[in-house]
Amino acid sequence: MNTPTNARQQLDEAFRYAFLLDWGTRIGLVALVLSFAAYLSGLLTPHVPLDQLPSVWNLPVNTFLERTGTPTGWGWLALAHKGDLSNLIGIALLAGCSLPPLLGLVPLYLKRRDTVYAVICALIATVLVLAASGILSGGH
Amino acid sequence: MTAWRPTLALKFLWLLVLLLAMPAFAGDSVVPSSTLPWWFWPLALFVTCFLIGIVAVPAGIGGGTLFVPIIGGFFPFHLDFVRGAGLLVALASALAAGPVLLRGGLSSLRLALPLALVASMSSIAGAMLGLALPASVIQTALGLIVLGIVALMLVSKKSEFPQVARPDRLSSALGIHGVFIDGASGRAIDWQVHRTPLGLVLFLAIGVMAGMFGIGAGWANVPALNLLMGAPLKVSAGTSGLVLSLVDSSAAWVYLNRGAVLPMIAVPSVVGMMLGARIGARLLHILKGSVIRKMVITLLLFAGIRALLKGLGIWV
DSSP states (O other): OOOHHHHHHHHHHHHHHHHHHHHHHHHHHHHHHHHHHHHHHTSSOOSSOGGGGGGTTTSOHHHHHHHHTOOOGGGGGGGTTSHHHHHHHHHHHHHHTTHHHHHHHHHHHHHTTOHHHHHHHHHHHHHHHHHHHTTTTTOO | OTTHHHHHHHHHHHHHHHHHHHHHHTOOOOOOOOOSOTTHHHHHHHHHHHHHHHHHHHHTSOHHHHHHHHHHHHSSSOHHHHHHHHHHHHHHHHHHHHHHHHHTTOSOHHHHHHHHHHHHHHHHHHHHHHHHSOHHHHHHHHHHHHHHHHHHHHHOOOOSSOOOSSOOHHHHHHTOEEEEEOTTTOOEEEEEOOOHHHHHHHHHHHHHHHHHHOOOOHHHHHHIIIIISOOOHHHHHHHHHHHHHHHHHHHHHHHHHTTOOOHHHHHHHHHHHHHHHHHHHHGGGTSOHHHHHHHHHHHHHHHHHHHHHHHTTSOO
């Protein structure tokens, strides 16, 4: 069942995926910790002042957005210089860091003529991009 | 005799829907605010997540499963933000463990990718549904799900190396099989799976729950992979993390796009949980797994009852 060749092939896939995922996660976490430090220390002024948080973090999200004027979708990018919203860079990196490993597997599978898995990887990547775009969730 | 049964079933279903929706009509869910200074809650969140991280690893469940009912039940944050943070906690833990498990041969891409495709699609639907429904309905359903997890933890058996006599046609066509070296015995174990179509349907439902409640679905993934599809326990646990990393990513984007990710809640949770999990992994050989597991079951039982009562408006 598991010939040495396909066991080797599965390890190649795993190592390529792991390498790209590892680096994506590291970059995301570093961005998250640095931006949070800048937020807490006051280096970057927050969009919602820290002392006002207790009066809004108990509200449903739609009321919170109305009350604080926080944008939805990718609107936060325009306010990424604000301490709180700058953290979304790290969060977006973490939520998107599976994309490079998935796309990295496509040529590997195509080279082996494993079209089904190449298509599965491309489809998952498409789902992630659609989710990120906000088209599906009405984020714009 | 035969006619009244469906009617009765329908009435019961309607009653259940009404019961679930009733607190929603009572006004949607502004959580009572706290009089403590703002910094108290993120600090308490960090400490709580650190402790959850320590016990989650030896208990064999993802931190996200404990996070949402505990933080949603006892902290003054709205459930929308708690679920957004819960997804990120589960995602960050899965991402951190993923590369190690892949390199160790404990996580199979061939097994994970088809399941992740259906579950990531349904998790988007689950997240959208979760953000559309009133928080009290979600809180009530969360309570029921958590109590279900407790029951599952109490009764489910695990099979270290399930016997799969013949792989099904779909798994054969997809080439879902592999080999891993069992660290305990040093043996190379060949594995294959069966009941793949049923597994795909189950992962569709798991994706919806992961997105809707913001809990990592490791508690459901592992039994589905191990007991239903017949993957070895260690491969099931490793592959579950990989599936989670993709499922939670899709759902996390929905929460992010809808503005339901509040950094002051999400970041202390992610950092606390990851630091705690590192300690938990080191204590894995020292702590008695069965004792921790009983403690976590008690904790989940309490958090589940709290979520249920909070959702029903009995204990707000």
